[in-house]
Amino acid sequence: MSDRIEQLADQMTLEEQVSILSGEDFWSLPAIARLGIGKLRVSDGPNGARGGGSLIGGVRSACFPAGIALGATWNVDLLQDIGVALAEEVKSKSAHMLLAPTVNIHRSVTNGRNFECYSEDPILSADLAVAYISGLQSQGVGATIKHFVGNESEIERTTMSSQIDERALREIYLIPFEWAVKKAQTWGVMSSYNRLNGTFTSEHNWLLTTVLRDEWGYDGIVMSDWFGSHSTVETVNAGLDLEMPGPPRDRGQKLVDAVRSGAVTQATLRKRVIAMLRLMERAGSLDDHRPFEEHANDRPEHRALIRRAGAEAAVLLKNKGVLPLKGDGSIAVIGPNAKIAQIMGGGSAQLNAHYRVSPWEGLLKAVGEDRLRYAPGCTNHRFEPVLRGPFTAEYFANETLSGAPVHTEIQDDAQAFWIGHVGGGKVDPLHFSARISGTFTPEHSGAHRVGIYAAGFAKVFVDGKLIADAATNWTKGHTFFEEGCDEVVGVAQLEAGRAHQVVIEFVTKDFGSLGLAAFAAGIGLPLGDKDITEAVRAARDADTAIVFVGRNGEWDTEGSDLPSIELPGRQNELVAAIANANPNTIVVLQTGGPVEMPWIGSVAALIQAWYPGQEAGNAIADVLSGVQEPSGRLPQTFPVRWADNPAHSQDHEVYPGFEGKVRYEESIFVGYRHYDRLGLTPLFPFGFGLGYTSFALSDMVVHDAGFEADGDVAVGVTVTNTGQRAGSTVVQFYVSDDASSDPRPAKELKAFAKVSLDAGETADVTVKLDARAFAFYRERARHWLVEDGSFTLRAGLSSADLPLSAQLTRKTTLMLPV
Structure with a gap:
């Protein structure tokens, strides 16, 4: 510890000391101008450094492959290179710390956030995390490994108690964190939302002090997940250094009073302050007084790295001699993920990517348009496709949409995620209303589905008629981190080529755990039997059929677990029909984990491509064409069926949880350990993957x-x-x-x-x-x-x-x- 840190701590008033133990706003700590202490800023990760704060829109950023894709590379050198590149991204957003990596274990195949984590295995997770952190911190940017610990499900995650025996904690769930501390000297650890054996991790003395600091020798900081602090005295005394976000809910004057009353001692407070100042010194924020600026730096070297990593993550699971693509034959490109670039999962990891390359676009460059024919076949979205703008948003400084708007702006589409600075700063971000207006011009006439879901009260009007009402009977659902309702859908008859007027009315509501307001509105025309028939026709007429199926960030997302591991919609039916029509059927699967595959015996080849970042289509085309080797290996066991997974149980306390508890009954027998124990043969085992050589x-x-x-x-x-x-x-x-x-x-x-x-x-x-x-x-x-x-x-x-x-x-x- 430097003398300067000691001197600064001594010079600070009690109020100043307390001020740096909580955020000033959503993404930064307050500066202390009197002592020349600059503002520490953080940015969400782990597959990029998001600009603008909000999960939607904002300054564009490079989108790297998702965590499970990086896990599939089994390449520590690559992870270190990505850490170095992400440090450059963080700096372009004027930040000092990245909220990453995510290393929770793939306990259940249905966890909505598995895509963000590396593996079911603690050693693979730990090795990759060490490399990622080392690369990041080598450039002077702090890592914040998360979520410490027991956040292996998104169901009621802000209140659920993960009941885990100490042996399972030590041998499985704590290992990546232990290695991050002992081998990579991580500067930050983020506590999880959940309770651990009855106590919130943000105030868990055994976890934050006994294990982390006393046993492992950790000298970095522990910050809460956003709104994950639930007390003043308990969190400070247990070892939580930083409450996020700001302005403080549990600290500020409450902590000042606690110190003055003796509930928190001066010695304990000083430990927290010293830890924060040490972090600021390491990350360079102590003397960073530059004006806040964010830049969308689309670096060619990052493009190349993302493309290489995306290809290296691809796992070839089956190949009956049809890959790499040979000759100059015709190719039918089929499926809901063919022309839509599924580059990332949902939640706090999402960002506004510089660009998105779809598999169709990648194949166009690789083989030429003359060889390709396209048919969608079916859809796989969870929600109706978001309406694209422009839309005019009018903000009202009340919750009744009354009077004149206090701010008007243009937004790209009919969705918003409002936190912190809202409506030009002219409205209270938790108490306002907004009217969003625009048009929708359909390509085809017919009965369109109009959907809306919101963390707030929202309605959609089409041509002046109320079509979808997520306000009158609003009920908490599984969107927006469990702060939003499930999608409400109405039907509107729309005419091709006509610009139909669309108006969304939004009013804030009281929040549960997370202080946010959000909505998303979409319109879609359902696909049916004729679309599958058209896809079959295209496959039958081609030499090779490539079917792009899977999920997207609506399914694989923070805040919501999966209802099953079946492919959504009619995708299984589509794959089976295409395989029946063409013996040279290749399936490219994009998901954040395994799916059941009733058609696996019928297809000629299968590639698991995950969510490979903004270069998705190019990386996939590189593998299909043979320019790059599919050198990925499974970081998670793929079971034949969901019921084979260790967390699947008739006892709801085992999963998804019951009466506030989720019991890790399988203890240390997670992933392949479970299948070995029961003698179950998985669909594809842990570590498996083929290549184009032997x-x-x-x-x-x-x-x-x-x-x-x-x-x-x-x-x-x-x-x-x-x-x-x-x-x-x-x-x-x-x-x-x-x-x-x-x-x-x-x-x-x-x-x-x-x-x-x-x-x-x-x-x-x-x-x-x-x-x-x-x-x-x-x-x-x-x-x-x-x-x-x-x-x-x-x-x-x-x-x-x-x-x-x-x-x-x-x-x-x-x-x-x-």
């Missing part, structure tokens, strides 16, 4: 001279590219405890290495394992334990393909501290 492993060598003394082992294998072209693979190393006194998984991933080789090339790969790789957490004694007896090391290319093994033995036990 690899063989041989000659496993174990160096265990130090195993008895300190638990250290080095394991090596030889990797050979046995195919006809260059490519890459991921060598995975698993550990099994052959006879443990406590139940342990059949095997656990403990190390991995991504290897790129030319055709016929051979390389030796060696990884090092420390004692923790062989230990389990003994909850009764509160230490890690490596027992005496035999262990088996396995190496292979997925959790179900481990051809090499070796056994090693200990004569004594080894106890390791927490």
Whole structure:
């Protein structure tokens, strides 16, 4: 700690000290001009640095692949490069910290936020998080790893208590955070919304002080998730340094009073202040007095990195010789995700991307328009397509739409997410009304569906007639982080080519947990049997059919879990019909996790492309055409059906939660550990992925001279590219405890290495394992334990393909501290 920090803390008044322990507004802390302390600013991540604050609109930003896509790369070097690039993005938004990475574990396949997280496995998540944080902080931008801890579902997440035993916490859920602290020295940790075993994580002394600071030696700051602080004295005393956002709800004068009364001691307050000043010094905000400016820097090198990462994330799950695309035959491009670029999930990770490349656009550049024919087939949206503008928005400084508007502006489309600065700053952001007016000109005549959902009271009028009413009987639903209602849909007969008048009326309402106002309005014309028939005709007439299906950010989103893992709408029907019409059917799947695939036996090839960022279409076309190798490997097990997942249960307390509790009954048996335990064969195992070449492993060598003394082992294998072209693979190393006194998984991933080789090339790969790789957490004694007896090391290319093994033995036990 520098002398300057100590001196500043000593010079600050009580009120000044308290002021930097909460936000001034949604994205920044207050400056202290008297002492020359600049304003610390943060920006949402993790797949970009959002400009403008709001989730909708704002200054444009580069959109990188989603977390699960980065997890599928299994490439720590790539994650470090992305961290460096994101630091540049953060700086372009005049910010000092990125609210990222997200490392919660894929406990349930239905978690709406899985797309934002890396994996079901703690070691894969931890390794990638360390690389991401290291890259980011190497450029002087702080990371804020989140959400600490137990936020594995979006259902009632602001109040739900995650009931997790300590062994599962230590062995699964805490590992990415522990590595971020010990190996990457992260500057920030964000507490989760939920309770952990009955106590809000933002005021959980065992979590924030005993584990994080005392055991791990953490010297960074802990900030609340937005509106995730619920008390004054309890949060400060437990170890929460920063309440966000501002203006403060639990701090400010309340904290001043608590210090003066002795409920919070001067010593405790000073710890929080010192932590904040240390962060400001590290991130450079102490002396940053530049005017706030945001820039949309569309950097060519970031475009190239995003495109490369998107292609590397693609996982080839099946290929009967049809990929990469060959010759100059005709291609039918089919499906709801073909001409719409699904680049990211929904929620706080979303941003206003510089551009979006759709798969259709990518294929146009790759193979030329003459070879392509398009048919949508069906839709997959959760809500009616948002109306595109321009729209005129009139704001009223009341909740009755009365009098003259106090501010008028133009917006791009019929949606808004209002936080902080609203209506030109002329209205109270939680108490106002607005009228949004524009037109909609349909391409076809017919009965159109008009939808509206809102965190507030909203109505849609078409040509002066009320069509959709989300005000009169407003009921809380699953939109806008559970602050909004579910979509209300009406029907309007519209005429092709005619500009129909559309007016949306919006009035704020009292919020539950998160202080925001928002709405989205859309109009769509349903597709039917004739559209599937047209798609089948296009497929039958083509040499190859590529079907682009999946979900989008309406389904894979913060604030809402998935109702199932079936493809939405009629997509399963569409894929089956296309496969029946054309034996060379390729499916490109874009989702934030697994789906059930009743058609898997009928298609010739399958690629999981996730949400690969703004270069989506180019990255996908690179893989389809063979310009890039699909070198991704699954970071999450794909079950045959949802019921096979470890969190699926007839007991609602196990999932989705009951009476405020969600019980992690499976404990340490998450992901592939669960399938191994029950002998279930998944659709595709953890770590699986094909390529355009092949690899063989041989000659496993174990160096265990130090195993008895300190638990250290080095394991090596030889990797050979046995195919006809260059490519890459991921060598995975698993550990099994052959006879443990406590139940342990059949095997656990403990190390991995991504290897790129030319055709016929051979390389030796060696990884090092420390004692923790062989230990389990003994909850009764509160230490890690490596027992005496035999262990088996396995190496292979997925959790179900481990051809090499070796056994090693200990004569004594080894106890390791927490």
